[in-house]
Amino acid sequence: MKILLNGRSGKVGLVLAPALEAAGHTLVDSLADAEVMVDFTAPEAALANVQAAVAAQVPSVVGTTGWDTGAVAGAAVPVFYAPNFAIGAVLMMRFAAEASQQLGRAEIVELHADTKRDAPSGTARATANRMQGEVPIHSVRLPGLVAHQEVLLGGTGELLTIRHDTTSREAFIPGVLLALGHVSSLPPGLTVGLDSFL
Numbered sequence: 317m318k319i320l321l322n323g324r325s326g327k328v329g330l331v332l333a334p335a336l337e338a339a340g341h342t343l344v345d346s347l348a349d350a351e352v353m354v355d356f357t358a359p360e361a362a363l364a365n366v367q368a369a370v371a372a373q374v375p376s377v378v379g380t381t382g383w384d385t386g387a388v389a390g391a392a393v394p395v396f397y398a399p400n401f402a403i404g405a406v407l408m409m410r411f412a413a414e415a416s417q418q419l420g421r422a423e424i425v426e427l428h429a430d431t432k433r434d435a436p437s438g439t440a441r442a443t444a445n446r447m448q449g450e451v452p453i454h455s456v457r458l459p460g461l462v463a464h465q466e467v468l469l470g471g472t473g474e475l476l477t478i479r480h481d482t483t484s485r486e487a488f489i490p491g492v493l494l495a496l497g498h499v500s501s502l503p504p505g506l507t508v509g510l511d512s513f514l
């Protein structure tokens with residue numbers, strides 16, 4: 317596919333760009349030449365980028381977190397957003413949702429590099445939304461971290477911990493490729509999460 321990659325010079329973009337080309341996609345420089353727009357930018361940039369793609373009738377695959385996805389809920393072309401493109405993180409969310417059916421008390425600790433701008437993370441909010449009851453989220457931002465999350469579920473005399481660690485940004489590549497394979501056949505408007513593709 318011909319892809320406009322917004323955020324190509326960023327930490328994710330630098331890993332993603334060669335991976336997209338290695339998978340047979342072509343990177344282009346404008347929406348006019350693009351079949352899909354991929355966005356890994358910043359919370360204040362993503363909405364305008366998606367709205368421009370919608371106006372150009374180009375479907376979007378968005379990884380940027382912390383932006384107002386509701387604003388494109390009724391878009392006339394597909395807009396796919398995943399708060400986390402790592403397959404293991406998607407499974408963590410699925411397992412946490414299932415575990416919370418049985419263990420009613422849970423809290424989430426999410427840990428990211430200190431360069432991450434939004435808190436709590438999109439993954440932590442998406443996990444909590446899928447679980448039973450109120451799930452407090454604790455955010456840690458420190459150098460030396462990449463992206464990590466623990467879901468702690470407490471019962472009488474037991475504790476279940478579900479943990480996912482992203483140790484390098486290569487973790488996001490398979491999920492982005494998976495989304496690119498599905499985005500053109502999605503219905504118009506917003507679709508959230510890789511779950512339905514797995």
Ligand code: NAP
Pocket residue numbers: 322323324325326327328329356357358359360361378379380381382398399400401402432488
């Ligand atoms: P980053 O290293 O800060 O890179 C951001 C990129 O966006 C840079 O290329 C930057 O260009 C560009 N950018 C920033 N502001 C912009 C603007 N106003 N207009 C156009 N481009 C702009 O960030 P990152 O670590 O790559 O992460 C990017 C986003 O993806 C973040 O929101 C992060 O939370 C999210 N993320 C999501 C996932 C997921 O699985 N969903 C995984 C990792 C990261 P300049 O350098 O020229 O400013």
